[in-house]
Amino acid sequence: KTKRFANKKILITGASQGIGEDAALHFAREGAQVAINARKAEKLRPLLDRLPKPVSGEHLIVAGDMAVEEDVDRVVRETIEGFGGLDVLICNAGMQIECPSEDISLKDFNAVMAVNVTGVVLCARAALKYWRANDQKGNILVNSSVHQQVPKPHYLGYSASKGAVGNIVRTLALEYARYGIRVNAVAPGAIVTPINDAWTKDPEKYEATAKHIPMRRPGECREISDAMAFLASEESSYITGQTLFVDGGLTLYADFEQNWS
Numbered sequence: 398k399t400k401r402f403a404n405k406k407i408l409i410t411g412a413s414q415g416i417g418e419d420a421a422l423h424f425a426r427e428g429a430q431v432a433i434n435a436r437k438a439e440k441l442r443p444l445l446d447r448l449p450k451p452v453s454g455e456h457l458i459v460a461g462d463m464a465v466e467e468d469v470d471r472v473v474r475e476t477i478e479g480f481g482g483l484d485v486l487i488c489n490a491g492m493q494i495e496c497p498s499e500d501i502s503l504k505d506f507n508a509v510m511a512v513n514v515t516g517v518v519l520c521a522r523a524a525l526k527y528w529r530a531n532d533q534k535g536n537i538l539v540n541s542s543v544h545q546q547v548p549k550p551h552y553l554g555y556s557a558s559k560g561a562v563g564n565i566v567r568t569l570a571l572e573y574a575r576y577g578i579r580v581n582a583v584a585p586g587a588i589v590t591p592i593n594d595a596w597t598k599d600p601e602k603y604e605a606t607a608k609h610i611p612m613r614r615p616g617e618c619r620e621i622s623d624a625m626a627f628l629a630s631e632e633s634s635y636i637t638g639q640t641l642f643v644d645g646g647l648t649l650y651a652d653f654e655q656n657w658s
């Protein structure tokens with residue numbers, strides 16, 4: 398593998414499992430120093446041991462809750478102090494809670510918004526403050542979802558949060574483009590990770606889900622990490638404010654696959 402990210406310093410939130418874990422391995426294989434975050438440090442130790450050594454320096458564990466302001470500020474600070482800088486911030490931590498919308502509790506709704514929206518804003522704020530104070534370029538990547546665009550009944554908080562992410566990315570991209578700070582999102586479709594255990598571990602539900610995807614299969618974490626790596630690299634140097642859908646065609650109105658006329 399080419400060391401596209403040699404000497405790059407990358408913070409990845411929500412890296413203890415799923416897409417974040419795969420992204421950490423992916424960026425480390427390409428030479429980066431990665432700071433891996435989750436709420437508990439012990440959840441990250443096995444991953445730290447599996448990360449290929451960076452081209453220079455060491456990787457870091459930066460534990461903290463991305464829905465808590467002091468934790469976010471500390472995590473970003475520990476990353477910058479530990480690495481002596483920050484090149485790419487990847488806001489990946491996210492969660493969802495299922496509930497019919499008429500029964501949704503404010504506590505659950507707020508919990509989803511706190512991680513998926515407020516967490517992204519807080520992380521971005523801390524990184525932007527550092528880059529601006531030091532007159533440096535930077536790159537922010539947010540893990541959104543096809544539910545930025547496709548409604549998800551029973552997941553009102555999740556749909557609302559990912560819709561907000563699309564606008565946060567566009568707003569920040571416009572505000573900071575002049576400083577060489579790019580802000581983009583990836584929007585995964587149905588990816589095999591623990592967040593989707595409910596259907597990936599049940600053969601019938603798996604089949605039913607796969608049938609609704611134009612490419613007839615869920616995606617793999619690797620396919621999201623590849624898109625993240627593109628947006629984090631110089632290969633996308635003129636791209637900002639965009640959401641790259643990585644979804645096997647899920648957002649293409651699959652019902653129109655057949656000719657309806």
Ligand code: NAD
Nearest residue numbers: 411412413414415416462463490491542585587588590592
């Ligand atoms: P996952 O549940 O497997 O992993 C989520 C990660 O976020 C975990 O490491 C968890 O510890 C961490 N996390 C959650 N709350 C946190 C908090 N408050 N502070 C710090 N870390 C926290 O999920 P995943 O599928 O890997 O999802 C990662 C991102 O991708 C999420 O933003 C999710 O919305 C998005 N996404 C996933 C899919 C999919 O099909 N898997 C599809 C679209 C979008």
